Amino acid sequence: MTALTPATRAIEAVAIGASAGGVEVLSTLLSVLPAACRASFFIVIHIPRERPSLLPELFSSRCALPVREAEDKEPVQPGTVYFAPPDYHLLLDRGPVLALSSDEPVHFSRPSIDVLFDSAADIYGKHLLGLILTGANQDGAEGLAAVGRAGGCTVVQEPGGAAVPFLPEAALQEGPVDFVLSLAQLQSLFETWGMK
């Protein structure tokens, strides 16, 4: 491994998964994204099932990019942050368009990080970056491995610094990961997104 952080210029899409402790970390990362960022972000965060989700609203005011709850069959826009709606899986389909499903929970989770990462890996291949953050559930570990197999870049938050290390540790055990980054490194990665 030569670079300390991944090069983001060729990344078209970013899939992010988190559970316990995720809202705080995402809040830090999304708030530093530059307005000129052209990547599309897809985020699954495990939160109690509710309706409507307040997350897109919560992050809208703190993020320079538009933040939306994903809608079924919506064409993916560059420079946009999409959250999976509560109680639906979020997938990517050819187009690329967003797709939702009501299939069974995976690892007790709907939305599931694995489901998002698998389908995003199919669509974006090497132009995808998968990022696993703090979390208390193993959902996401297999998905990140799928991102790696499809040629995408795999990143895990350093377990030692994560609010709940279980998910990052599970992701590291599942297979080789390109980068393990501290919160500070992740923050500078997001600050300079697309610039290198």
Place this chain on the structure above:
Amino acid sequence: MTSTAFDIELPLLLEAVYRKYHYDFRGYAAASLKRRLTQAMERFGCRTLSQLQDRLLHEPALFPALLDFLTVQVSEMFRDPAYFRALREKVVPLLRTYPSLKIWVAGCSTGEEVYSMAILLQEEGLLERSLIYATDINAGALERAQSGIYDAARIGGFTENHRKSGARSSLSDYYTAAYGKAVFDKSLKTNIVFADHSLSTDSAFSEVQLVSCRNVLIYFDRGLQDRVLGLFRDSLCRKGFLGLGAKESLRFSTHSYAFSDFAVSDKIFQKEAS
């Protein structure tokens, strides 16, 4: 994006299913179909989709089991209670003005949504003059729907949803629990017609005042979504109602002009008069 073997095999398998069994999944959204077929491959011990296709073409007994993977049977009674509350408070007052009612629950799977509708109509005093068409392509799921038997463990969630939907009675008035199962009252079924109907290949069959089709369209690609919404438009009477799933919309459809928003946050639309 390069084509993987799976991407090549998927349309071939769907074509094989269509030609041999006359079930048309060619317009289903690929990403979730791929997920479910990967599970099917594991279940049937097939390493590739081509192997699964081989077995499907030569072992017809396998097909009903595969159908359970291709179709989605995840539902609950009074799912999204706000939807049923909106039906009750906003749609029912208008339905009352019809001397008799026809309601189509499209893609009813194992029936949870159908019994929810029947109970709601019963509570509103409309069930007697209603006919509910409950349709699905999966004969096994329809059979389960017709039996009206659910795991007793699920009743707690159903009851909570029912309560939130603005219930006028107790859910326990409608079922008998025994041996870990809850059996719904036969009288609810008097006004329900369960029928095999494919949204992909069959046409409209009756004029109805309300179509409820929730969390079905998300499994279809845009072409098939358009076909189905056209079918609903043709089936609905003037000013009839269409209820969709919480995350479904008409926004990306060519038929959006045929409907107006009625209870927009609850995904209830009304067919335009013209």
